[in-house]
Amino acid sequence: MNSRERVLASLRLQPPDRIPFDFALGFSPYQLAQFRARTGADDPDDYFGTDIRGVKLGPTRLRTDFSAYVGELPPGAYTDEWGKAHIPTKSDHLYHAHLEGYIFPMRNLQTAQDALDYPLPDIEAEYRYATLPAQIRGYHDRGLAVVAHMQVTIFEVAWYMRGMEALLMDFLEDSPFAETLLDRITAKRVIQARRFAQLGPDVIMLGDDVGTQRGLLMSARLWRKWLKPRLADVIAAARQANPDVLIAYHTDGDVTALVPELIEIGVQVLNPVQPECMDPFALKAQYGDRLAFWGTLGTQSTLPFGTPDDVRRDIERRIEIVGKGGGLLLAPTHMVEPEVPWENILAFVETVKTYVPSWRSAPTLETTAAP
Numbered sequence: 379m380n381s382r383e384r385v386l387a388s389l390r391l392q393p394p395d396r397i398p399f400d401f402a403l404g405f406s407p408y409q410l411a412q413f414r415a416r417t418g419a420d421d422p423d424d425y426f427g428t429d430i431r432g433v434k435l436g437p438t439r440l441r442t443d444f445s446a447y448v449g450e451l452p453p454g455a456y457t458d459e460w461g462k463a464h465i466p467t468k469s470d471h472l473y474h475a476h477l478e479g480y481i482f483p484m485r486n487l488q489t490a491q492d493a494l495d496y497p498l499p500d501i502e503a504e505y506r507y508a509t510l511p512a513q514i515r516g517y518h519d520r521g522l523a524v525v526a527h528m529q530v531t532i533f534e535v536a537w538y539m540r541g542m543e544a545l546l547m548d549f550l551e552d553s554p555f556a557e558t559l560l561d562r563i564t565a566k567r568v569i570q571a572r573r574f575a576q577l578g579p580d581v582i583m584l585g586d587d588v589g590t591q592r593g594l595l596m597s598a599r600l601w602r603k604w605l606k607p608r609l610a611d612v613i614a615a616a617r618q619a620n621p622d623v624l625i626a627y628h629t630d631g632d633v634t635a636l637v638p639e640l641i642e643i644g645v646q647v648l649n650p651v652q653p654e655c656m657d658p659f660a661l662k663a664q665y666g667d668r669l670a671f672w673g674t675l676g677t678q679s680t681l682p683f684g685t686p687d688d689v690r691r692d693i694e695r696r697i698e699i700v701g702k703g704g705g706l707l708l709a710p711t712h713m714v715e716p717e718v719p720w721e722n723i724l725a726f727v728e729t730v731k732t733y734v735p736s737w738r739s740a741p742t743l744e745t746t747a748a749p
Contacts, residue, residue, distance in 0.1 A: 379394060379395040380521030380522075381398065381427075381428075381429035381430065381521050381522045381523055382429075382518065382521055382522055382523040382524075382580065383521075384396065384398045384429055384523075385398045385429050385430050385523035385580065385581075385707060386523065386580060386624075387704055388670065388701070388704045388705060388706060388707055389581065389624050389626075389646065389647050389670045389672075389704075389705075389707060390624070390670075390704065391666075391667065391670060391703065391704045391705050392703075392704040393703055393704050393737070393738065394704060395738075396730070396731065396738075397696075397697050397701045397706050397707070397708050397730055398429035398430065398523070398707045398708070399428055399429060399707065399708040399709060399726075399727070399730040400423070400428040400429060400430050400707065400709050401422055401423065401426075401428060401709060401710060401714055402650060402673060402709040402710045402711065402712060402713065402714075403710075403712055403713040404422070404423075404713060404714070405422055405713070405714045406713050406714060406715050406716055408716040409714050409715070409716060409718065410422070412720065413425075416720065426727045427727075427731075429522065429523060429707075430522065430523040430524070430525055430580075430581075430707070431517045431522050431523070431524055431525070432524070432525050432526070432527050432583075433510055433513045433514060433517075433524060433525075433526050433527070433579065434526070434527045435501065435506050435507070435570065436505070436506040436507065436508065436509055436510070437506070438459045438499050438500055438503075438506065439500075439503075439505070440459065440499060440500055442457075442459070442461070442497050442499075444457045444461040444463070444483055444497075447461055447483035447484065447496075448461065448463040448481045448483050449481070451463055451465075451481075452465060454466045455481075457483070459499040460483075460498070460499060460535055460538060460539055461483035461484075461496070461497070461539060462480055462481070462482065462483060462538045462539060463480060463481035463483065464478050464479075464480065465478055465479035465480065465481065466478055466479075467479065480538065482537075482538070482539060482540055482541040482544070483496075483539055484496060484539040484540045484541075484559070485540065485541045485544060487540075487555065488555060489554070489555055490554040490555055490557070490558040492555060493555050493556075493558035493559040493562065494558055494562070496539075496559075498562060498563070498566060499566075501566040501567070501569060501570050502566065502569045502570075502573075507573055507574075507577065510526075510574075510577050511577055511578075514577055514578055514579055523580045523581070524579040524580050524581070525579060525580065525581040525582070525583050525626070526574040526577070526579040526581070526582045526583065527583050528567065528570060528571065528574065528582060528583060528584050528585070528612075529583055529584065529585035529586075529628050530585065530586065531567055531584045531585055531586050531609070531612065532560060532563050532564055532567060532586055532605060532608050532609065532612070533545075533586035533587075533588060533604075533605055534585075534586045534587060535563055536556075536559055536560055536563055539559070540556075540559070546596060546600075549596065549600050549603070549604050550600070556604070560604060560605075560608060561608075564608040564611055564612065567612045568611055568612055568615040569615075571584075571612045571613070571615045571616040571619075572615040572616060572618070572619045573619075574616065574623075575615075575616040575617070575619035575620035575623045576619045576620060578620070578623075579623065580623070580624060581623070581624045581625075581626050581647065582616050582623055582624070582625055582626065583626045583627075583628055583649070584609065584612060584613070584625065584626065584627050584628070584645075585626075585627055585628025585629055585649070586605070586609075586628075586629060587628075587629050587630045587631060588601060588605070588629050588631070588633060588636070589629055589630060589631020589632045589633040589655075590631045590632065591631055591632060591652070591654060591655040592632065592655070593631075593632050593635070594631075594632075594633065594635060594636070595631065598635055598636065601636065602639070606639060606643065609627075609643060610643035610644070613625050613643055613644040613645070614644070617644060624646050624647060625644050625645055625646050625647070626645070626646065626647035626648070626649055626672060627640055627645040627647070627648060627649065628649045628650065629649075630650065630652060630711075630712075631652065631655060632652070632655040632656050633656070634656055634657075634661070637661065637665055637669070638665075640669075641665065641668050641669055645669070646669065646670060647669070647670045647671070647672050647707075648661075648669055648670070648671055648672070649671075649672040649673050649709075650672065650673030650674070650709065650710075650711035650712065651671050651672075651673045651674045651711065652673075652676065652678075652711045653674055653675070653676045653679065653680075653711070654676055654678050654679055658671055658674040658696065658700050659699050659700065662699060662700045662702075662705065666700075666703070666705050669705070670704070670705040670706065670707070671700055671705060671706055671707070672706075672707040672709060673707075673708075673709045673710070673711045674696055674700060674706070674708065674709075674711070675692065675693065675696070675708060675709060675710050675711060675726070676692075676710075676711060677710045677711050677712045677713070677714070677715060677718075678711075680692045681710055681714070681718050681722055681726070682715060682717035682718045682719075682722075683717070684722065685722075686719075686721045686722055686724070686725035687725075689722045689725040689726055689729070690725050690728075690729045690733075693708065693725075693726060693729040693730060693733065694729060694733050694735075696708060697730075697733055697735050698735050698736060698737070701735065702735070702737050703737070708730055710726075
């Protein structure tokens with residue numbers, strides 16, 4: 379099997395020749411610098427031979443002025459296309475890749491008309507999809523699977539504009555403002571999902587973080603009211619355009635309570651399945667005939683703090699149990715952070731490529747690139 383065949387088999391719940399893998403959100407800036415220094419190579423995916431590559435919407439040409447919503451920004455700050463202001467921190471950004479402050483541009487808005495008047499990005503603009511056919515074709519010609527990224531689909535982009543506390547209060551108060559805002563975002567995402575599906579990627583990755591490590595971020599009732607039907611509309615649009623495209627859904631945290639309903643609305647692959655708060659083995663036992671799992675390797679536990687032998691044992695167990703019969707794409711559950719030892723990265727790649735599970739009788743061994 380080539381990588382594309384391997385990914386498609388596993389995510390469609392069929393046995394692959396070996397378990398496919400990738401590096402999830404990639405290497406942190408610090409790890410990427412260390413990788414380049416050690417190897418002289420530029421791209422960890424190409425160097426280690428991961429099985430899937432991502433494409434995303436092209437950049438906007440709009441130059442929307444959000445100053446009326448965010449005010450005067452400090453030096454180094456900027457607004458993204460949704461109007462959220464990103465404020466740099468004083469930390470070492472190369473090491474702490476995720477640390478920045480935000481200003482929420484819709485924090486002071488109140489009415490449905492306010493939500494209607496707010497400028498949203500031009501996701502529907504055809505020029506933003508212009509380079510994707512060639513990118514997808516190029517990856518397919520190399521035998522690679524392709525995922526089209528649509529994470530931060532509805533809820534997260536809404537709270538990035540509104541502020542999480544304010545948006546959750548809107549949900550509790552049945553706010554017309556929130557209803558209008560989410561409907562406008564969903565309409566954009568329906569167009570994007572349909573257009574992505576028409577271009578022929580193997581997977582579309584949707585996602586909104588709706589879990590904490592102690593359970594859901596909101597009640598299941600609020601999720602069903604505000605997010606489930608809108609997510610279902612986005613999935614339906616993709617499926618109508620391309621019934622063969624696989625639908626993956628990303629959410630950090632423990633969302634075990636939502637798994638049956640995610641399956642119900644058309645999710646086929648769950649990512650990242652944080653093992654610190656979700657049990658991939660129990661999920662496989664209960665839902666493995668309907669759902670594949672992408673991730674499962676802890677970036678708060680085994681990968682940064684285990685030994686190489688710990689990493690090998692963890693991966694072997696996942697391949698034996700979660701990978702049996704297909705249904706697993708192994709990956710860290712987040713970015714490869716600065717604390718991860720180089721030896722653990724090598725152990726991860728080597729074990730995925732060479733471990734022969736008991737359920738596979740005809741191994742196809744591969745060699746890992748030299749460190």
